[in-house]
Amino acid sequence: MHMIKKKALLFILLLSSLVLFAACTSSTQEAVKGKKDQPEIQDISTQDLQSKIGQKDWVIVDTRLNDAFNGWALDGVARGGRIKGAVDFSANWLKVEIENREEKLQQILETKGITPEKNIVLYDANGKDAVEVADYLISKGMKHIYKYDVKEWAASKELPMESYENYHLLVPAVWVNDLIQTQNNGKPYRIFEVSWGEESQDYKKGHIPGAVHINTDEVEEPPLWNRKSPENLEKFALLNGITYDTTVVLYGSDSMAAFRVAAILKYMGVEDVRVLNGGFATWVNAGYDVETQANDKTSVDSFGATIPANPDYIIDLPQAKEILADANGSKLVDIRSWDEYTGKITGYDYIKAKGRPAGAVWGYAGSDPNHLEDFRNIDNTMRNGSEIINMWQEWGITPDQRLAFYCGTGWRAAEVLIYADVMGLKNISLYDGGWYEWSSDPANPVEIGEPKQK
Structure with a gap:
């Protein structure tokens, strides 16, 4: 009787082991299969990369810190700046903890043309940033991904790199x-x-x-x-x-x-x-x-x-009026939210008047009067200058013009002024008094509502 029980117990243990082995084997096979299904991140040579720049179905992406993209020579790179024609998507952005991060990252990808149908070259200088961004892009369904060490490109002075003038x-x-x-x-x-x-x-x-x-x-x-x-x-x-x-x-x-x-x-x-x-x-x-x-x-x-x-770096009311009077070569640029620009809100508890100086053009800012999301990356570094210029061109604002930036009292506009300086724009200034000063005198002409034309 004891022998029968013992044999039954051994049979049950053997059966359990077989079931467990089968389950583990299945899981291992699924994991291997899943790994095989993942797109392979391929290396790309300098020669091949050079031939892909400017092609519509290829996008070259700088995954390093924003500072390296701007012009700083970091991580042992011989020349600072970015490969000419590259867009930026920093691995650092994947670490930022903000509200609606995934939604904002998706918007960034679309803005920069990093989409599933493209061949995507990710480059870095530390061997880490490109891989982190690649893993993220793969999780978003992107498959044609290449990686590259920018130190090779920077080592050859014949290969074009660009950086902001300042x-x-x-x-x-x-x-x-x-x-x-x-x-x-x-x-x-x-x-x-x-x-x-x-x-x-x-x-x-x-x-x-x-x-x-x-x-x-x-x-x-x-x-x-x-x-x-x-x-x-x-x-x-x-x-x-x-x-x-x-x-x-x-x-x-x-x-x-x-x-x-x-x-x-x-x-x-x-x-x-x-x-x-x-x-x-x-x-x-x-x-x-x-x-x-x-x-x-x-x-x-x-x-x-x-x-x-350096007195021309900050101007006052008389100079702001001069700029508004020069309709061809000058712009007074409003660095406030759209709702402030159109007079829906003032944006300040101590500024009661709504609207804008008549003739001022909108230069973007963001929805929050205390922030500048239109000019910043999600880690609060400076946004890609080409994207800033593209925003401005929608409102007829071009780098060759005389540009004076203003907001309510000079804070937001000062930040944008420095960014314009970084990009190398020459004839730029801050209208210090801004909307607060302009609206304090009823004799100054004011507009409210959407402009008739951009």
Whole structure:
């Protein structure tokens, strides 16, 4: 009796083992099959890549940090910038945690022509970025994917690369870290966290080592929140240890305030003004040290130049009217949301008037008055300049024109001014008073509603 039970138990165990083995074998086969079904990421030679540039069914994609695309030589690349004709889709964008991320990434792919029917060449310089983007594209059903090491392309001076004329105005975190480590080779430099208010909570939570807080009230004042007088701007510079030949690096948790101060410093005559591309998150994500101890301002005795040394960089109401009167070669460009431009809302709790200066053209901004999504990538770095130019062309705005950017009080427009400067546009300025100043005088002509024609 015991023997029968024992044989039955052995039979059950054997049967269970066979079932388990069959299940595992099936799972392994399915996994192998699934792997085989996945598109293979192929390598492409420099010669083949060169022959594909400009073909309608091929798209060349720079997957590196935005800074490398702009012009910085990073990760051992001999020449900075991008392969001529390439679009950008940074692997860094896949790591950003934002609302509706997948929807926004899909929109980005479509905007850049990265679609399933295309042959897609992904290039990087670290052997990682292209693979990360490739895996993402495969998950979206794309199959014809190639990868390439841009160091090979950059090593040959005969092969075309391009970068923004003034890419140096936007700096990567590694450049700021090197600046600190080398102490700017003995030359004067300052790093500032910029935001509104005497007490910056962001600064207290953590900041770049050695950084000092700048309150935007130090450079602008009520009632219109225009820049301060040259005399008061000089006092600001002296208090913060800024001379005309000081290298000044600006950043913030949101970069808009940093761009506002950057524009004013350039107007004053500071020759080397930089903004950390992507803001403080760029520094943190790069893994560099953060300190919480506050640093005191260090003053200097002389700015070393007459302020403003670059007076045309920021203009006032009379010049804005001159630009509006020149219908052929000039544009007053509105950097506010469409609802603000058409007079549906004001966008500010302290600005009651709605509308725009008569004759101003819309230059995009985004739906949120506190953001600039039309000009930023999803990691808050500068958007592809070609895409910016294409947006503007819909409204007759071209790089060869005299362009003055304005918003409500100068913050959003200052950021766009710097981006235009990065791209190398020449005849550009910030209309400082913006809609707040224009609407304060009933004699200034105003338009409301959609324009009759673009």
